[in-house]
Amino acid sequence: MALKVPPVEPVRDGLWSVPVVIPDNPLGYTLVYLFETPSGPVLVDNGWDDPRSMAALRNGVAETGHSLDDVYGVLLTHVHPDHHGLSGKVRDVSGAWIAMHPEDAWIVSMRRNTDDGWLLQTAAVMLSAGAGESDLADLPDLSVLHAHRPDPPALPTRLFADGDIVDVPGWTVRAIWTPGHSPGHTCFAVDGLLLSGDHVLPRISPHIGLYDEASDADPLGDYLASLDKLRSESVTEVLPAHVSRFAPLEPRLSSLAAHHEERLAAIVASLAGGALTTWEITAAMPWNRRWEDIVPFMKRAALGEAVAHLRHLERRGLVERVPGAWPTAYRLVPTPAG
Numbered sequence: 001m002a003l004k005v006p007p008v009e010p011v012r013d014g015l016w017s018v019p020v021v022i023p024d025n026p027l028g029y030t031l032v033y034l035f036e037t038p039s040g041p042v043l044v045d046n047g048w049d050d051p052r053s054m055a056a057l058r059n060g061v062a063e064t065g066h067s068l069d070d071v072y073g074v075l076l077t078h079v080h081p082d083h084h085g086l087s088g089k090v091r092d093v094s095g096a097w098i099a100m101h102p103e104d105a106w107i108v109s110m111r112r113n114t115d116d117g118w119l120l121q122t123a124a125v126m127l128s129a130g131a132g133e134s135d136l137a138d139l140p141d142l143s144v145l146h147a148h149r150p151d152p153p154a155l156p157t158r159l160f161a162d163g164d165i166v167d168v169p170g171w172t173v174r175a176i177w178t179p180g181h182s183p184g185h186t187c188f189a190v191d192g193l194l195l196s197g198d199h200v201l202p203r204i205s206p207h208i209g210l211y212d213e214a215s216d217a218d219p220l221g222d223y224l225a226s227l228d229k230l231r232s233e234s235v236t237e238v239l240p241a242h243v244s245r246f247a248p249l250e251p252r253l254s255s256l257a258a259h260h261e262e263r264l265a266a267i268v269a270s271l272a273g274g275a276l277t278t279w280e281i282t283a284a285m286p287w288n289r290r291w292e293d294i295v296p297f298m299k300r301a302a303l304g305e306a307v308a309h310l311r312h313l314e315r316r317g318l319v320e321r322v323p324g325a326w327p328t329a330y331r332l333v334p335t336p337a338g
């Protein structure tokens with residue numbers, strides 16, 4: 001059941017909220033923000049690469065009194081397809097620049113180059129975690145979906161760094177790098193407003209997963225640090241990329257952090273009886289429905305989330321991999337006696 005799409009509306013003088021439908025997705029819509037500038041509109045995010053989303057974006061921008069053809073620039077909170085999906089098409093009609101953080105730009109180049117290996121890589125990750133044959137049953141169908149997805153994501157034409165004042169003429173928009181949900185996720189601060197992308201959303205805890213199994217990344221550790229990083233900002237209203245605007249920020253930061261601490265504690269508790277495979281740990285974590293009722297595609301997302309939590313517990317010195325175990329298994333680190 002998708003959320004009802006809200007209307008196009010002004011947030012402040014010259015700053016608009018433009019909802020763009022995400023077809024067939026329970027998230028419902030992406031909230032695109034439009035800054036009016038003397039050089040033309042600057043969009044923060046855009047939408048899913050689908051004709052229905054493109055029509056919603058074009059009509060939504062028209063409702064603000066502007067034209068998609070006049071867009072000056074596209075700022076991206078992150079690389080995900082419900083944010084960056086239409087960047088290439090917006091650039092094609094307007095000549096706009098496309099700006100993102102380098103850590104997400106790297107993911108774009110990876111996605112453009114490694115399509116063929118996706119099926120094999122996903123199967124290998126699942127098997128090594130301890131998934132069974134039935135858990136892999138719909139992979140070939142998914143690979144067809146993957147192969148027939150729309151155009152590859154557009155390469156950015158500009159990069160920004162943490163703390164940069166980005167090119168939004170007439171406004172002072174500051175980039176705040178908030179890695180975790182994606183490695184290059186960035187929020188934008190302007191006049192007491194925080195454009196929070198997917199980093200801080202009302203009601204929803206954003207997915208935290210691994211982008212590169214081979215790296216020693218700790219995305220959950222990054223995410224928790226990125227929540228803390230926002231505590232020093234003075235924010236009167238949060239403009240997230242999904243659901244709706246809200247205030248205050250601080251309690252939401254605390255509840256998102258608490259949510260992950262609960263899950264970390266649940267994993268530690270699940271290992272009290274001895275070592276478990278990554279897949280068994282994933283199945284034992286608290287999800288919003290019974291593990292048996294979760295569709296295979298979502299189980300794979302759950303696995304990514306579990307691995308991110310396990311990595312972070314390793315960093316904290318609470319769990320460790322069982323040496324030589326296949327599939328990969330984890331156990332509690334014995335606490336020194338005395």
Ligand SMILES: [Zn+2]
Nearest residue numbers: 078080181198
């Ligand atoms: Zn996202």
Ligand SMILES: [Zn+2]
Nearest residue numbers: 080082198241
């Ligand atoms: Zn999103």
